[in-house]
Amino acid sequence: MRLKRAKGVVMAGLLASSGAALACADVGCDPTWSLFGGAQACHNRVVIAPGNDSRVNLLALLRDSAGLGLTGAVAGGGDYPKTEYDETGFGHTFLDWGMVTRAWVPAFDPAAEPPVDAIDGPCGAFRAATPQFADALAANRTLPQAERTALTAARAQLVARCADPKLPAVLPGVAASSAPGKAFLGYLAASDAFYASHYGEAAQGYAGLVGAADPWVAETARYMVARAWLGEALVHSMDEYGFFGGLKAVDKAAAQRGKAALADYLKAYPKGRYADSARGLERRAMWLSGDFAALGERYESVLAAAPKEGEALVDLINETDGKYLSTSDNPNPRGGGLLLLAAADLMAMRVANPDDRYDMGVAGSPLDADVLASQQASFLRAPQLYSFLQANHAFYVAKDYARVLQLIPDDAKRASYTPLAFSRQVLRGQALAAKGDPNEAGFWLELLGGAKALWQRPTVELALAMNWERHGKLAQVFAAGSPITDRMVRDILLTHSAGPALLRRAALDVANPQEQRDTALFTLLYKQLSRGDYAGFRSNQSLARTDAPTDGLWGFGPGTIAPLGVFAKGRTGDGGFACPALIATAATLAANPQDVHARLCLGEFWRLNGFDGFTALDTAPPKGQLGGAANDYPGKPLARGAIYASVISDPRSAPDDRAYALYRAVNCYGPSGYNSCGGEDVPIAARKGWYDRLRREFPKSRWAKKLKYYW
Incomplete structure (x- = not known):
């Protein structure tokens, strides 16, 4: 259920006949x-x-x-x-x-818009009941027409005043001399108090009308006595934000009076116009008075008799759970x-x-x-x-x-x-x-x-x-005619458990849906490139669809669309550091995995395409969960920070490559001071050393001139 922000709306929910669970969505x-x-x-x-x-x-x-x-x-x-x-x-x-x-x-x-009275709270309910009041006035043949007109207008003004208490009082200007007119006017006075949250005053006003000659006034007033006392029970239990403070804050004496008034109404009108609502309010009275033994018995019988589908059933289950099963107020929910x-x-x-x-x-x-x-x-x-x-x-x-x-x-x-x-x-x-x-x-x-x-x-x-x-029978999940067809199950095993051979087979199997083939190939290419299987990447990169999407990396996971196109069309340079196409970089690394410039270009590919911090395919679930019991893919992912560290420490690296590695290593921590490149964190003194070394050893380098700070 979605709780509304206004205090009046929460009160309306608490006073409703069936109620709803006081729980967040x-x-x-x-x-x-x-x-x-x-x-x-x-x-x-x-x-x-x-x-x-x-x-x-x-x-x-x-x-x-x-x-x-x-x-x-x-x-x-x-x-x-x-x-x-x-x-x-x-x-x-x-x-x-x-x-x-x-x-x-x-x-x-559950996503449907709530009814008007749920939005406007008690005032919405007051407005919605206008036709019933009009029908009652029309049904009383002894009521003078002038009084009928005045009472109708007065009620409309009361509804407006309910929504805006700053409006002037209404009833002092209304007069009625006939007996039915006085009864209806008394009812309006009690209702004015009720919707102003003066529940004790309202209860007394309604109680004085239960013997009225008009049948509608008599019955409605008797019913409203109970509602007023239940309102009084709750009046001090709401905090300044409109949230319920628990049964400890409820006025138990008022709750008992409300409970007795409901019994009185149902005895007088067992098939009355408010009988169903009164029986729902009986559950609320039991709850407010802390009578959980009776409440449990009532919920059991109501649930057994309720229709087994529909909104009313959902409301009833929400109410049962919120007021009986899942509340700390109930000392024995097994009763x-x-x-x-x-x-x-x-x-x-x-x-x-x-x-x-x-x-x-x-x-x-x-x-x-x-x-x-x-x-x-x-x-x-x-x-x-x-x-x-x-x-x-x-x-x-x-x-x-x-x-x-x-x-x-x-x-x-x-x-x-x-x-x-x-x-x-x-x-x-x-x-x-x-x-x-x-x-x-x-x-x-x-x-x-x-x-x-x-x-x-x-x-x-x-x-x-x-x-x-x-x-060790992972291949059976992806074998022809496998009974396991659920996409999420298969995707989790592909991204976390499958080895290179199984991933390639799944990517090539035309019997698999395209999105699953893309997931398998994306996983394969990512793991080959990040774990140093550059020859394997070269042999499989051409399988990437040219029309595959390139975005969505950080939202990628089981059941989503793989950004496979990044391996075919991803960025490889931004103009500052020259790099060839990714497939050329992979070819160089396949021939010489220690090639300094190619390793830096691999780092550029990770950086420019948003792979920093991407661990969705590197962090296995716990062993007791799907995808955590096997990991058939060898090797560990290479962090971009590790590339720079190796180039910095390699005396055979070209000056411009080493300068760029120092520049990028410092920027791994800028501007937050936190490592965004993966690998082992280094202390700030080491970062200052990189900065000083860049400016000392390569003072004329574009990278030394560009780097103004260290972090």
């Missing part, structure tokens, strides 16, 4: 390319897992409990949702809450029914990701095995779900992989899988991998047959690719 990130789902991250897997966003797990469990699979199975013609700018690295393997709602709940569009209990258990099993050095884990200890064992009776009607929870605990917390295999039998030959059934089998496969079982690859190959719903097949392809990479 998802943000972009680089996914961890493995099946490990024990750590919380800003991306999710289609596999129900502890580390997923609890809303993703809740929706998957809810749909599974209703006998529903994932919306839009690929085999049935469904397609993946369009990705937003911060989801482009997810491929078809990972997802976030926005993608889930767009695919599983197609009626909901609800079976669905919420399972979701809370999964959250309590979160652990640190061993392949993420930045993951510090979660505060406190994960769910104790005895606590999970004590819940067996709660899951008597859902044994598959309970054994799945036990297996997650065995895998992520206890690391008892044999226990996982006992709890989840092999069921990899189904024609299709519901969310829970698929999650069970993937967890079994993870346990096979952790044990080093020789049948792991065969298991994934069988599971591919039924992995038909969105995100399922790419998940299994990831697992199989990781197995083949770990076992």
